[in-house]
Amino acid sequence: MATKKASSQTKTLSFVTEIPLVVSATDERVLSSKFEDIWQLYNACLGEAMRRLNLVKQSKLYQSARKIKSNKKERQKSFADANAAYGYDEYSRHAFATIIRRSWIGENID
Template identity: 45%
Template sequence: MKRTATPTFVLSIPLVVKPGEDRILIGRMEAGRRLYNATLGEALRRHGLLKQSKDWQYTRTISDKKLRGSEFQRLSKEAGFTPAAIITFARTCGR
């Protein structure tokens, strides 16, 4: 990653919580981490399956950009590799 030309700094401020709140925060952060990782794993799995499909391989050879783009969108939708499909997966995991 390229360095920025403007000078920057990072300020770390410790979070002060009541004795019982730290357990709650740790639990919620852990739940969020697990949900994020499960959702990311599912998205990567769907993406891998999508790219392995014969339809995807054929679509890559289409020279017409508009047709190729619309076919990629159609294939992504069929494979469940859309933002809406991934969000739906995350919602089912969170229950």
């Protein structure tokens, strides 16, 4: 017997309008430069987060946390400890982004 899946999306009316941005050639170069710098900032943060995640997954703390099955709170705390040990917690990632943003790239983006 086939079962129907309930849709998690609600049907709401919405619309999108696009308005072309009219800028001078100079402004276009400035905006392109800023978008490129923002893209580099994003990729730097993403790359660092992925590097830290790989370190966490290779750690003994993480491996031992994976083996905990019975106690959910203990398991969550063990994973949180592994993340914190390698700077993969939210505050450490924000701190990295702040450091990067205070470098040369911060002068080029608003």
